Amino acid sequence: MGETLASQYIINQYQQLQLEPKGTNGYLQNFDIDEGKQANAATTFLIVNNSKAILQKDFFALAFSANATVKGSAAVALNQASNPWFKDLKDVLEENQTNPHFDIEDFIKKEADKVAGKKATALILFNTSNITDNVQFNKNDKSALTKIPVIYLTKEGYKKYFSDETATQNIQLSVSLSQKIRKSKNVIAFINNNAATTVIIGAHYDHLGYGEDKNALDTGHVIHNGADDNASGTAAVIELARMLKNSSPKNNNYLFINFSGEEL
Structure with missing residues (x-):
């Protein structure tokens, strides 16, 4: 739920900037995360x-x-x-x-x-x-x-x-054991300046949630808000996209990737 809300917010920002979608499904690049085996x-x-x-x-x-x-x-x-x-x-x-x-x-x-x-x-x-x-x-x-x-x-x-x-x-x-597969998605946008070179700018936008993946020291059921890990990086990528969209000269193309799955 949190990932979906965050990815949609980022997409809305890129749409307002009229950035070109570069995912496999619009701005989204879907991928699977193998979380290992589970007992049914x-x-x-x-x-x-x-x-x-x-x-x-x-x-x-x-x-x-x-x-x-x-x-x-x-x-x-x-x-x-x-x-x-x-x-x-x-x-x-x-x-x-x-x-x-x-x-x-x-x-x-x-x-x-x-x-x-x-x-x-x-x-x-x-x-x-x-x-x-x-x-x-x-x-x-x-x-x-x-x-x-x-x-x-x-x-x-x-x-x-x-x-x-x-x-x-x-x-x-x-x-009865099976593989547990989680669906996730990156958000990708592009500024095409018809340049010979492309600069890639990225940051992860997922965060710890409630620490369900055992990736936090705190084991209590308390929300781990994004704070600087990585709300600041996500905001920086969006603001750089805003600045570069309106900048000149346009010597490079720019590929913006907000990726998920870092906190697993």
Whole structure:
């Protein structure tokens, strides 16, 4: 919303100056921003004995997980073919506590493919140790997907659903990951003086918003007004366009670019 209002304001200024539009759609140059992977909340789920676990609070999928839906009956203490398998990270974390080269993600990927070879339909991870495992959803992960779905139970989720390791549970599990694409736009205008050279003048016009992209030190839900980052630069580009439109001699052409996406 803020980007749309700001871009339209800039366009209005350029229209008043009768600058030539140089975007791909009038003054606008549309582009996509790849924000990485996301778990689709409606189709990523874990249901244990008809009780639905809470995504992010009780469990989350790993970013390199295969997309699939599986059903089965399984117990933490007994891994059987054609059912989800469980893996406590406790032992491997303790064994590698002093190993600076240990890579938990690499271990999980190899473990997932290993148990898939033994006909596991999914891998459910948890950690009963007091060692921090640093397992998380890495939205920027671009590695090869595992052969089966892989999810991680938080300590709260494990305690809620699987504290009795001998109990057989009816499990429905689904992982659905996709790329999150944001639409954005630059604003481009041109002064054509039929010169041999063109000077490019630009500044970014997007700002932090509420800091949704984790790009600000302040984590509170408070608007980060543009202030000097970069309202001043945007204003300077517009005023330079105004001055150069009316200036002489006209030794150069001028391309004005107000671009978005800098604050991501």
